[in-house]
Amino acid sequence: MSPAGDRPAEGGSRSDRARPPRRGRPFVLNVRSLRARPGTRQEVNLEGTLPGMFVSSARVPDDAAVRFDGYVESTLGGVTVAGEVTAPWTGVCRRCLEEASGELVAQVRELCRDPREAAGEEDEPYPVGHDELDLQPIVRDACILELPLAPLCSDSCLGLCPTCGANRNRDECSCDVSTDPRWSALAGLGPEAAEPSEPTEQEAE
Numbered sequence: 001m002s003p004a005g006d007r008p009a010e011g012g013s014r015s016d017r018a019r020p021p022r023r024g025r026p027f028v029l030n031v032r033s034l035r036a037r038p039g040t041r042q043e044v045n046l047e048g049t050l051p052g053m054f055v056s057s058a059r060v061p062d063d064a065a066v067r068f069d070g071y072v073e074s075t076l077g078g079v080t081v082a083g084e085v086t087a088p089w090t091g092v093c094r095r096c097l098e099e100a101s102g103e104l105v106a107q108v109r110e111l112c113r114d115p116r117e118a119a120g121e122e123d124e125p126y127p128v129g130h131d132e133l134d135l136q137p138i139v140r141d142a143c144i145l146e147l148p149l150a151p152l153c154s155d156s157c158l159g160l161c162p163t164c165g166a167n168r169n170r171d172e173c174s175c176d177v178s179t180d181p182r183w184s185a186l187a188g189l190g191p192e193a194a195e196p197s198e199p200t201e202q203e204a205e
Helices: 136-146 181-186
Strands: 028-030 041-048 058-060 066-075 078-092 099-112 132-134
Touching: 066 136, 078 136, 099 136
Parallel strands: none
Antiparallel strands: 028 132, 041 066, 058 078, 066 078, 078 099
């Protein structure tokens, strides 16, 4: 009988757990032992920076911590990745043009396959090697798809005065709210003009 100190920790031996990523590659996992046993699942909690994630109106700061919390599971077809990606974002408010910020949360579930086995398929899957799985492409795509295309600093943002340009969230102005000149042709019409008239008997026929 082996001594108590040699027993594997609860939840499996060290080889059953996702090994820590290499330095400078925060989203790379060693999956050799995982792939050797289909049906095996490993919990994964990773964090790192991924520079260069942006859309026209918002971005994840290059030095911001991006997290993945979930699991990887070996299957006959490859490795399934499922979990949640979180990251802070900054952008420009579409109403007041001031800085806006928040946190994106994206749910992911992807099947990663050996590129040689998936060759010729219409939808190219995320790749997995015999020894390593790089979650960076999955995390990066999830962040970019979740970045807001029209950010708001807050839902109650009052925006800018269309006349003087004052930020109405913090400044008051005495500008009159004038009617858009493009609607001037309707100014002389009464409210009945907006209501459809009842057809006459001849029109109904």
